Amino acid sequence: MIPVERKVIKPTTQALLHKRRSGASGLPARSDKIAGKWDYFLSKAPVVPQANQDALKDVRDTLDNMxxxxxxxCEKILAKDIEHFYPKTLYPQKMFEWENLLRACKDCNFEKLDEDPEDPKDPNGQRSLLDPTVDRPEDYLSWDLLTGMPVPKSQAPNHRGERTVQVCDLRNQKFNEERRKKATRVKNRLIDAVKDTQPDPKTVEELEDELAPGSPYLGVVRQILLDPLLSPLIDDVLARLPQLQSRVDALRWTHP
Ligand SMILES: [Zn+2]
Incomplete structure (x- = not known):
């Protein structure tokens, strides 16, 4: 998981979401009308006004951009679902709130389903699920780079890191092996980049790909780039390959 900056949607989209929100906020939690209201927003049927379809496209495009x-x-690619951080069945008033919309894969969306971020509360009396558009994930969890396993900063089941790992099943072995491989590749390529006087163009190309914003599992790469023990190596790489600076800066970014 990496921190993600929330982007701005068009004023027309904001206005349409506001209109839809006023229609949804009176519904009680678990009302059987909730799904219908959301399905209508997602619908491409000719009866649905163009303004709705334009707003939906803007929401999808902006989430893709973010x-x-x-x-x-989980940072897996090809995530297509619009995820409600606060589930729409429990928080119909937040169903059309832009700040509540995220992008999730089918697996995480399925695992998370109707889990309530506010129940249980975390040990500080706050929500117990991580929102990468608000939280700094590194405050709550890190990764074991030798296994790819998530390492929450507390074992308490209602800790924001631990509960997020459990709810999204982030200990899933298949993803962890991918994360472990990614971390190993990046570390090896960083070492390769400073080995010879002139870095091999293939190494440079591979590093650019591994650090690209669309590359999966950047949480482990971010951890490598923020590791104080590795900063002399990374400084050396950047001195030789200044074209990587903007990618490294983007990966080191976090919420203020
Ligand atoms: Zn996922």
Missing amino acids: FHGKCCY
């Missing part, structure tokens, strides 16, 4: 087609939780 998450580069990746799941906000």
